[in-house]
Amino acid sequence: MFTGIIEELGTVEKLTKKNGNLHLTFSSSITNELKIDQSVAHNGVCLTVVNINNDNYVVTAIQETLDKTNLGSLKEGDIVNIERAMKLGDRLDGHIVQGHVDQTAECVSIKEEDGSWLFTFEYDKSHNNITIEKGSITVNGVSLTVVNSKVNQFSVAIIPYTYQHTTFKTLKVGEKVNLEFDVIGKYVKRLNDLRN
Structure with missing residues (x-):
């Protein structure tokens, strides 16, 4: 669950296609606060952190996600909006956002x-x-x-x-x-x- 209040901008460092999946490597100022298996919204798309290496982290988008969102058109150097999932008890400053692009x-x-x-x-x-x-x-x-x-x-x-x-x-x-x-x-x- 997200709020739509953007925390940070992330930069696309690397794009790796493997079978039908796209592994996206991002750098951001909040990378050191992330952990593996954490949900993070990228341009509104909820993706799971699968790897962290220094200032970079990796998420994976399946083909359906690439077909229904703009993530498949990203290029190295592009920036995206980043938001971590909301914490229970925090203020809901935006609105209820699921991270599921329609x-x-x-x-x-x-x-x-x-x-x-x-x-x-x-x-x-x-x-x-x-x-x-x-x-x-x-x-x-x-x-x-x-x-x-x-x-x-x-x-x-x-x-x-x-x-x-x-x-x-x-x-x-x-x-x-x-x-x-x-x-x-x-x-x-x-x-x-x-x-x-």
Whole structure:
């Protein structure tokens, strides 16, 4: 379980493909605090630490994860948003995030607006995911509030702190991001679908 409050940025040091799996080696300032078998979200994807070597650690993504997220498009030198699983008793500063990406979206617009930024994303509506105005959404692991909700598009407003301390500072129009829709909203939609 995560909150969508990014702790740190990690850098891709090495990518190793073995059979259908991709072993991703990252460096980060929190590597020395990690332990093997720990869950860590990378751009919102929950992965297990399988090896630690000095300042680097390794996680493994299976083919299904690569098919459903943007992790398969990472290159050496890329940065990702990192969050460790929340501790019981801590404040829930973001929202309930499972680390299970529902689908990807494309960044279709970035507008600077007097000290903040408005990012707009478009996603495939055939997956039946929804956003609501002022509802929660996770974009590349970052807990955000939806504005301008449409059938297959939404925007998020990014403040300077979030912009500087996450991968939003490097995100460009046309790039793919991971989306995790609000878990409560998913249950409500599912119940509603069953009634109809």
